[in-house]
Amino acid sequence: MxxxxxxxxxxxxxxxxxxxxxxxxxxRKIWVVTGILTxxxxxxxxLGIAVKRADSGLWxxxxxxxxxxxxxxxxxxxxSFMHLGDERKNLRNVVLIPYAVxxxxxxxxxxxxxxxxxxxxxxxx
Amino acid sequence: xxxxxxxxxSKEELWGGGRSPFSVSxxxxxxxxxxxxDALTFGGLLIAxxxxxxxxxxxxxxxxxxxxxxxxxxxxxxxAYVALMTFILIVSSVxxxxxxxxxxxxxxxDVIKWMxxxxxxxxxxxxxxxxxxxxxxxGGGGAFKISQAMTVTGTLADGNTMQFDLNSADRIFMDxxxxxxxxxxxxxxxxxxxxxxxxTVTLTGHGHTAALEEVMVNKYVEDAATVTGADMMKLWNAxxxxxxxxxxxxxxNEYGVQxxxxxxxxxxxxxxxxxVFSGVxxxxxxxxxxxxxxxxxxxxxxxxEKVGLYWHFVDLVWVFVFTFFYLV
Numbered sequence: 001m002x003x004x005x006x007x008x009x010x011x012x013x014x015x016x017x018x019x020x021x022x023x024x025x026x027x028r029k030i031w032v033v034t035g036i037l038t039x040x041x042x043x044x045x046x047l048g049i050a051v052k053r054a055d056s057g058l059w060x061x062x063x064x065x066x067x068x069x070x071x072x073x074x075x076x077x078x079x080s081f082m083h084l085g086d087e088r089k090n091l092r093n094v095v096l097i098p099y100a101v102x103x104x105x106x107x108x109x110x111x112x113x114x115x116x117x118x119x120x121x122x123x124x125x
Numbered sequence: 126x127x128x129x130x131x132x133x134x135s136k137e138e139l140w141g142g143g144r145s146p147f148s149v150s151x152x153x154x155x156x157x158x159x160x161x162x163d164a165l166t167f168g169g170l171l172i173a174x175x176x177x178x179x180x181x182x183x184x185x186x187x188x189x190x191x192x193x194x195x196x197x198x199x200x201x202x203x204x205a206y207v208a209l210m211t212f213i214l215i216v217s218s219v220x221x222x223x224x225x226x227x228x229x230x231x232x233x234x235d236v237i238k239w240m241x242x243x244x245x246x247x248x249x250x251x252x253x254x255x256x257x258x259x260x261x262x263x264g265g266g267g268a269f270k271i272s273q274a275m276t277v278t279g280t281l282a283d284g285n286t287m288q289f290d291l292n293s294a295d296r297i298f299m300d301x302x303x304x305x306x307x308x309x310x311x312x313x314x315x316x317x318x319x320x321x322x323x324x325t326v327t328l329t330g331h332g333h334t335a336a337l338e339e340v341m342v343n344k345y346v347e348d349a350a351t352v353t354g355a356d357m358m359k360l361w362n363a364x365x366x367x368x369x370x371x372x373x374x375x376x377x378n379e380y381g382v383q384x385x386x387x388x389x390x391x392x393x394x395x396x397x398x399x400x401v402f403s404g405v406x407x408x409x410x411x412x413x414x415x416x417x418x419x420x421x422x423x424x425x426x427x428x429x430e431k432v433g434l435y436w437h438f439v440d441l442v443w444v445f446v447f448t449f450f451y452l453v
Binding site for chain 1 (some may be wrong): 147148149154157160161168169175176177178179180182187188189203208211212215216218219221223225226227229230231347348425430433434437440444447448452453
């Protein structure tokens with residue numbers, strides 16, 4: 001098979017180099033993202049300790065908050081650390097859209113089934 | 126880094142053949158496809174965990190109450206260790222992205238430095254996970270089942286007292302010191318002796334003495350409470366034969382009545398740990414290739430970027446495991 005990891009033309013991002021100047025800017029962005037990710041983790045643990053589960057109304061809000069914060073964290077990792085935000089739009093869509101559609105469907109169908117199982121168990125047990 | 130992606134290319138040229146429409150190499154695109162499929166595997170595992178939890182009729186163990194130990198320290202630090210593990214993995218993800226950035230500058234020395242730190246961070250994480258597993262398997266003191274229904278008064282964490290109507294086969298939890306000696310005693314260790322008198326139970330052996338001062342009900346679920354004095358002895362005397370459980374294995378666990386809890390812990394964190402371990406090995410191989418100048422001769426460090434994608438993915442999965450296994 002023909003090797004495509006050698007630079008033969010300009011069609012791939014292989015020779016996509018940048019200079020020290022641009023590097024400095026990129027590194028600053030990396031450290032900012034690091035700070036955000038660390039902060040979110042600390043906030044999550046603090047919330048988990050501060051809010052008691054017995055307070056069910058507040059706990060539901062916190063639970064949704066955890067999921068939102070997790071998605072924010074995941075977004076930063078995928079878009080910034082994995083450079084998916086810097087790839088062409090069609091690659092980004094090919095990766096994200098099928099995954100999102102399938103996993104949302106799976107969450108919905110599986111958790112509905114799980115809840116139903118519990119309902120039936122409680123009804124007939 | 127974005128120059129290639131933001132370059133305007135006409136549709137005819139882009140899709141006309143002879144170039145990648147995604148403007149990425151075959152290897153990088155296939156790494157993305159692999160990561161999507163691997164993400165589906167982890168998604169499936171976490172959703173299966175959710176189904177088990179949603180369909181369970183009994184209270185599910187709470188992360189803050191199961192995972193609250195730190196190595197070498199007494200006391201309770203809810204989720205501190207797991208948060209530390211998350212932080213270690215995030216930091217090693219950062220050093221990885223810095224190695225990728227150094228690769229884009231063709232700066233071999235920086236790539237070596239950051240790749241090296243990434244490998245070290247990976248080993249730290251694998252080591253932390255080994256400790257966590259060991260702690261989970263050994264347990265926090267063990268539990269015994271009671272043979273009949275009874276009512277006891279327990280003290281909640283906030284100091285209030287509450288009546289607990291216990292059913293037969295409910296679990297009563299012992300503290301760490303007492304439980305450890307009791308486990309040895311029950312296994313027939315001749316060095317451990319048990320003395321029961323005047324409403325106290327004392328175990329002696331291996332240079333330690335532990336008295337049964339308090340037991341807990343609901344230790345790993347809501348309304349955890351300590352029981353002392355006469356009520357404690359009432360529970361101790363009502364223990365069912367063969368009702369002891371210490372720590373966790375593939376057949377039983379002290380944390381929850383649902384064995385699925387322990388099995389999902391072993392499978393999800395184990396499968397993730399296996400990913401981390403293989404990631405460290407792959408990083409190490411690429412690190413050696415960098416040191417030997419393979420990529421310098423090739424003219425670009427795309428291999429660092431590709432293993433970097435895998436490494437970030439491992440971090441990404443942990444973020445979700447942290448939320449859905451430990452926090453929620």
